[in-house]
Structures are given as structure tokens and as C-alpha cells.
Amino acid sequence: MHNKVMSNAAANWNSYQLAEILSHCFEGYLVPFTIDGETFASRFSAEDISFNDSRVWTQDGEPKALAIITRRGQTSRLAAFALRPELRGQGFGKQFMQQLINEARARGDKKMWLEVIVGNDGGLALYERMGFVRQQTLVGFNAVNSTLFTETGELQEIDPMVMAKKMMTDSGQRLPWLTAPETLYKLPGKAYVLNDVAYAMVATSPQPPRVRMLYVEPTARGQGQAKKLLTLLRERFPGIFTATAIPESFAPLFESSGFRQDPCTQYEMLLNL
Structure with missing residues (x-):
């Protein structure tokens, strides 16, 4: 026994x-x-x-x-x-x-978060019985093509903490735990800035490289900066992809920048304690 x-x-x-x-x-x-x-x-x-x-x-x-x-x-x-x-x-x-x-x-x-893979019906049912409520769908992306990389000098490498501080002071956004600035700056990788307004965090090891998150200054949004940044990253890092941790609302941006959405998705869920 x-x-x-x-x-x-x-x-x-x-x-x-x-x-x-x-x-x-x-x-x-x-x-x-x-x-x-x-x-x-x-x-x-x-x-x-x-x-x-x-x-x-x-x-x-x-x-x-x-x-x-x-x-x-x-x-x-x-x-x-x-x-x-x-x-x-x-x-x-x-x-x-x-x-x-x-x-x-x-x-x-006061709050407890989790993520559950879409298709894990048993897990989802358990979490919903415990009171967790779906907040949004998280997705991942893979670069589908790239052109020969030409160094233009547009992407400048910076300290990842600079990008994290920019994101932390933006009170208008709430990101999933895995892509929040409090997580990003502690992970190994590199940060880049385009035109002093568009930022990207990239993990370069192990291969292939991964886009961890993007950030654009509020005053520069809607001007194509994020799309240009993603395009430059796709050219610089062939085969670049993201983890399944990007809010689904970013899908049009990634898809218009030469990325394809991965079939694996997750629900982000919240329990108010």
C-alpha cells in the first residue's frame, strides 16, 4: 500500500x-x-x-x-x-x-496567473473549476523567409535594461509574465533600438534566435517602426522565431512582417484572490 x-x-x-x-x-x-x-x-x-x-x-x-x-x-x-x-x-x-x-x-x-496550452482540455477544465478566467490568447511566430542581410547601421545594440526601463514606465500596457520587462532584462540576450523609438529583445543562444518582445515609444506608434524593426531582425537573424508568449493582438504586425503564426497557442488565465 x-x-x-x-x-x-x-x-x-x-x-x-x-x-x-x-x-x-x-x-x-x-x-x-x-x-x-x-x-x-x-x-x-x-x-x-x-x-x-x-x-x-x-x-x-x-x-x-x-x-x-x-x-x-x-x-x-x-x-x-x-x-x-x-x-x-x-x-x-x-x-x-x-x-x-x-x-x-x-x-x-491578490492575483494568481497561469498559462495553459489550448487543447489541454483537462487542465483548462480544472483551472476554470478553480475560478481562473481566460484573459487573452498567447501565440508564437516563425520567420518564413529572409533576404540577404546587408548591414545598414539602422539597428543599434543597447543595454537590455534601457529597453526594460522604457517598458516599465509605460503605464498604459500590461504584458504577460513571460514578456514583461521584469522578466526580459534578466534573461541572456541582446537588445536593439531603431531610430531611438523602436526596441527589440532577442535571445541569440541557443540557436535559432528568438524575439522575446518588441516595444515602440507611444508617440511613434502607428508609423511602421515596429514592422521595419521586425523586418530588419528577420534579415539579420535567419530562422528567428518567438516563444508562445506573444499576445494574439500582435498577429497582424508579425504576419505583415514576414512571420507565420505557430499552431500551438496558450490561454493566459487569472484568478482574483
Whole structure:
């Protein structure tokens, strides 16, 4: 007979162990997922992981489920949540989610965010039962063609913090956690500016490169600066793409700039605590 499932703070494991547990727990999920220790540390540190609030559930001493909680102020996010196949379909998902919500309320959080892949009907149904509400659809893009790159000097490399500060002071926008400036400037990569008004954050390793986010000064919007910036990036970095973390409202811009939308999409969801 198995012992009961025990809840533990993720702080009891290091990043390499947590990466192995997360990959193990995602076995058989809709979209295959694996992560190594270095990538785990880099990615979730940038997303502001709270090791004390993240949870590993064990049974007979073996990790069986993992929840990664990231936090900023009074807002938290379920950055990853996975259960081993032997625990699925037995009500553990609802039990663990209720624990995470109760703990968020107890520490004074006001909101909890998460993303769920469209097509993960079981996950979506669980989150909606727990009170999460869809806010927007997040998509990704792939460059479909490029021309021979010619250095024109129009793109200037800058400190990523300069772009992040510009975005932070723009009170008129709310971006998903993964593309928020608080995440972007901590990730490895480069930032570029065009005409002192249009900015892009690009991850250049590992290959192929990825556009993490764009930003255009409010006074320069609607003048084609973002489209020109994307076109220059597509020429400079053949095969460039984005993660599935871009608000769907950006689709016309990317598609008109030589990008094709990826079929994988996500819902961004919110629970007001």
C-alpha cells in the first residue's frame, strides 16, 4: 500500500533536481516537455521563482508532482504544474491546486496567473473549476523567409535594461509574465533600438534566435517602426522565431512582417484572490 502524498517546499531540492522532477512529471502530457538544470535556473530565476512557495509532492519518498510558483509583490503565477501519470485522474490535481490557492491567500497575494496550452482540455477544465478566467490568447511566430542581410547601421545594440526601463514606465500596457520587462532584462540576450523609438529583445543562444518582445515609444506608434524593426531582425537573424508568449493582438504586425503564426497557442488565465 502506498503512503499518503506529502507536500514539501521546493527549496529542499536544487535546480538540477527540480529540472529532473519537472521533466519526469510531464511524461505523457499533450506537448512533450523536458528541461535541464542550467535552463531551469536561468528561466525560472528570470521569472522570479519562489522556492519556498513552490511545491514538490512526494509519495513513498518519490517526487510525484511539482508546482513552480513565481511571485512579484502581491501577484503570483503558476509557472509550471505537472503530475506523474500514476497520480492523474484521482483528484490530486484539484487537491494540489486548492492548496496552492489557499497558500497564496494566506501570504496576502491578490492575483494568481497561469498559462495553459489550448487543447489541454483537462487542465483548462480544472483551472476554470478553480475560478481562473481566460484573459487573452498567447501565440508564437516563425520567420518564413529572409533576404540577404546587408548591414545598414539602422539597428543599434543597447543595454537590455534601457529597453526594460522604457517598458516599465509605460503605464498604459500590461504584458504577460513571460514578456514583461521584469522578466526580459534578466534573461541572456541582446537588445536593439531603431531610430531611438523602436526596441527589440532577442535571445541569440541557443540557436535559432528568438524575439522575446518588441516595444515602440507611444508617440511613434502607428508609423511602421515596429514592422521595419521586425523586418530588419528577420534579415539579420535567419530562422528567428518567438516563444508562445506573444499576445494574439500582435498577429497582424508579425504576419505583415514576414512571420507565420505557430499552431500551438496558450490561454493566459487569472484568478482574483
